[in-house]
Amino acid sequence: MTRSSPKIIVYVAIFVSKNIMEKFTTLNKEHQDNNELISKMDFYKDEIRILKNRLTDVSKEIQKEKDLKELERLQNQLEIQENNANNIAHSIRNEEKIIDKLLTKGQTNDSETRSEQHKKELDLVQSFEKNIKEVRKAIKDLTSR
DSSP: OOOHHHHHHHHHHHHHHHHHHHHHHHHHHHHHHHHHHHHHHHHHHHHHHHHHHHHHHHHHHOOHHHHHHHHHHHHHHHHHHHHHHHHHHHHHHHHHHHHHHHHTTTTOHHHHHHHHHHHHHHHHHHHHHHHHHHHHHHHHHHHTT
């Protein structure tokens, strides 16, 4: 059995320590992102409630068949987006629980899987935001007729 050089051991220790710190930094960043995403989804859920109320108010004034169909479509879209917002927020909260446990226990062995999941959640939020923006515009168009 050969003896390792102290320099090699130090280099390995520094590399391992740096790698662990990078993983903790990544997990901490994802933890912060998740808190922001949860707040963002709560905001959107409030906005959806406001938009639903707006459609309810406008529905009393709509007479044209075409506009009534658009109203119904938008009401359905808001239901779908509300469901999406709840599902996304639930997914983020579940992921946040896992990250919190990893950080509390000082574990980084699962950080790559967490990063992949985090990217999926970011994509879901981005897609949701695109959809809600389109619904918001359609509601604005309908209410301005």
